[in-house]
Amino acid sequence: MKIRSAPSSQPDIAFTLNGRPATSSAGCSVAVAVLANGATGFRRSVSGELRAPLCAMGICYECRLTINGQPHQKSCQVVIGSGMVVQTDG
Numbered sequence: 001m002k003i004r005s006a007p008s009s010q011p012d013i014a015f016t017l018n019g020r021p022a023t024s025s026a027g028c029s030v031a032v033a034v035l036a037n038g039a040t041g042f043r044r045s046v047s048g049e050l051r052a053p054l055c056a057m058g059i060c061y062e063c064r065l066t067i068n069g070q071p072h073q074k075s076c077q078v079v080i081g082s083g084m085v086v087q088t089d090g
């Protein structure tokens with residue numbers, strides 16, 4: 001499933017997703033930026049299943065990513081920033 005970014009008047013910013021250059025509208029969450037760049041597996045459960053954002057409000061912990069080297073960050077609660085380095089397990 002490909003999720004497209006909604007039209008925005010915000011400028012695009014550059015970040016790194018899984019070692020590759022990516023862009024996103026400024027002001028959106030890291031979770032939205034990651035989804036808009038085509039990644040669907042955010043992390044793996046203890047049994048190895050791919051997981052992805054569910055609640056988008058900081059409750060479920062399914063959106064955890066490594067952001068700027070810090071593991072287990074709730075990506076739905078972090079605003080994407082220029083130069084961020086984001087890593088999924090998917």
Ligand code: FES
Binds near residue numbers: 052054055060074
């Ligand atoms: S999507 Fe549920 S905590 Fe981020």
